[in-house]
Amino acid sequence: MKLFIVRKVLEANAKIADEIRRKMICSDTLLINIMSSPGSGKTALLETLIPRLQKRGVRVGVIEGDITSTRDAERLQPLNIPISQINTEPFGGDCHLGTEVILPALEPFDLEKTDIIFIENVGNLVCPAEFDTGAALNVVLISVTEGEDKPLKYPLMFRVCQHALISKIDLLSVLDFDVEFLKTNILKINPKIKISEISSKTGKGIDEFIDKLIRFSGKDDIAKSKC
Amino acid sequence: MHELTIAENIIKMVELEVGKRKPDQKIRRIVFQAGRMNAIIPESLTFSFDTIKKYHANLAEAELVIQILPITVRCQSCGSESTIDEPEFSCQHCSGTEIEMLSGSEMFVESIEIDEE
Numbered sequence: 001m002k003l004f005i006v007r008k009v010l011e012a013n014a015k016i017a018d019e020i021r022r023k024m025i026c027s028d029t030l031l032i033n034i035m036s037s038p039g040s041g042k043t044a045l046l047e048t049l050i051p052r053l054q055k056r057g058v059r060v061g062v063i064e065g066d067i068t069s070t071r072d073a074e075r076l077q078p079l080n081i082p083i084s085q086i087n088t089e090p091f092g093g094d095c096h097l098g099t100e101v102i103l104p105a106l107e108p109f110d111l112e113k114t115d116i117i118f119i120e121n122v123g124n125l126v127c128p129a130e131f132d133t134g135a136a137l138n139v140v141l142i143s144v145t146e147g148e149d150k151p152l153k154y155p156l157m158f159r160v161c162q163h164a165l166i167s168k169i170d171l172l173s174v175l176d177f178d179v180e181f182l183k184t185n186i187l188k189i190n191p192k193i194k195i196s197e198i199s200s201k202t203g204k205g206i207d208e209f210i211d212k213l214i215r216f217s218g219k220d221d222i223a224k225s226k227c
Numbered sequence: 228m229h230e231l232t233i234a235e236n237i238i239k240m241v242e243l244e245v246g247k248r249k250p251d252q253k254i255r256r257i258v259f260q261a262g263r264m265n266a267i268i269p270e271s272l273t274f275s276f277d278t279i280k281k282y283h284a285n286l287a288e289a290e291l292v293i294q295i296l297p298i299t300v301r302c303q304s305c306g307s308e309s310t311i312d313e314p315e316f317s318c319q320h321c322s323g324t325e326i327e328m329l330s331g332s333e334m335f336v337e338s339i340e341i342d343e344e
Contacts, residue, residue: 001249001340001341001342001343002338002339002340003244003245003248003338003339003340003341004337004338005240005244005336005337005338005339006335006336006337006338007240007244007335007336008333008334008335009233009236009237009240009259009261009334009335009336010233010236010334011240012236012239012240013236094232095228095229095232096229096232098232124228126228126229126266127228127229127232130229130265130266131229131232151314152314152315153314154266155264155314156264156265156266156332159264159316159328159332187324188314188315188316188317189314189315189316190316191316191324191325
């Protein structure tokens with residue numbers, strides 16, 4: 001006997017993602033999912049980005065998905081912001097963050113007093129692209145020490161993101177890296193994606209990215225008084 | 228590596244669906260469909276499925292049939308529909324880049340075969 005059911009395999013994840021989106025809209029919090037290969041500079045970006053957001057009065061939180069250690073969370077400790085560490089496993093864990101771990105990770109935050117929460121996803125360009133986190137904005141980092149053809153190898157990642165950050169551009173002078181070719185490849189996959197060039201080391205491009213985040217949030221200023 | 232989570236989700240869904248209609252029925256075959264964008268490695272998914280099915284009595288002998296579906300798009304400029312074989316999202320007819328994906332990025336359990344009573 002054959003039962004035809006035609007149900008989405010990840011619908012359980014999608015359902016919680018919708019719940020997270022509703023939660024974020026109600027509390028006026030912008031949830032941003034940051035994804036990349038290992039070593040593209042997700043943590044370094046947060047280290048540079050967050051103090052600049054704080055200077056503008058933006059209240060930030062981080063969900064840290066460094067599943068094999070608490071190192072990334074420790075690097076962010078000096079910023080004195082709430083950090084929710086997704087549970088760790090010393091010899092490696094899952095390859096992505098599903099909503100079943102993100103929803104409980106949101107618990108420690110006072111959402112009414114938080115303007116932006118960054119999810120630092122697991123370093124991986126395949127699996128995280130597949131799992132909706134409930135974030136309003138998906139951002140992918142690709143560093144200039146990677147290949148220009150990477151978007152063509154991981155098309156789903158570049159399709160699901162609204163913003164691509166080309167990182168470590170301070171290294172361009174010592175590399176034979178063709179930024180324009182990378183941009184062409186990113187746009188082949190997703191003609192609508194916004195692209196920025198950044199260096200977390202020198203700070204180049206970071207303020208411009210913040211301006212884009214503020215425009216995305218639909219307000220002149222992300223920081224706002226709540227209740 | 229997302230294949231392991233996907234295999235878990237397939238099994239959860241199948242147990243739920245069969246449980247609603249014919250609980251305790253042995254499941255023979257599950258037809259799973261994924262788009263090419265999902266980047267599923269069939270061998271990895273089969274391996275993951277076969278590894279965890281042993282822990283589910285109704286599924287111990289189940290076979291997972293994996294069907295990979297093409298990526299189809301519709302061009303917003305000329306309206307034509309085409310299939311994409313390379314990761315380059317432009318219209319095959321007019322080279323327009325404003326294209327809407329019709330299929331190829333979703334995963335479904337299409338059907339389940341269970342033992343006849």
